[in-house]
Amino acid sequence: MVFKNILNEVYYEYMEYEGKQVRGYNTIVYYENxxxxxxxxxxxxxxxxFIKYKQLQDYFNELEKNKSHTTAVNAKKVIFATL
Known part of the structure; x- marks a missing residue:
């Protein structure tokens, strides 16, 4: 069994083995973007x-501050689906 180390690896593995089968085309495009x-x-x-609640919350707060609330929500959806 190979354990993945970083979130990026887990996301791309999820999309390859499950995400593309259970998500619609538009959802896949917005996840990828x-x-x-x-x-x-x-x-x-x-x-x-090393990703704990505090790191996630700080990350979402920073996105909301520098980009938008919608961007933070979209990032949360992608991370939630991945994990």
Whole structure:
């Protein structure tokens, strides 16, 4: 069994094995865009074992402050689906 270390790896594995089978085309597109634009180069690089509530909440608060509430909600949906 191979254990994944970072959120990005888990997301792409999820999409490959399950996400594309259970999600509609438009949802997949918005997941991919959200991942690439807001998650991949930030919290996506974190090792999953170090992602705790505080890191997630700080990340969502920062997105809401610097981007928008909708962006923070979309990122939360993608991360929730991944985990």
């Amino acid at each position: 959200t991942m690439k634009n807001y998650i991949e180069n930030s919290i996506g690089r974190m090792k999953i074992r």
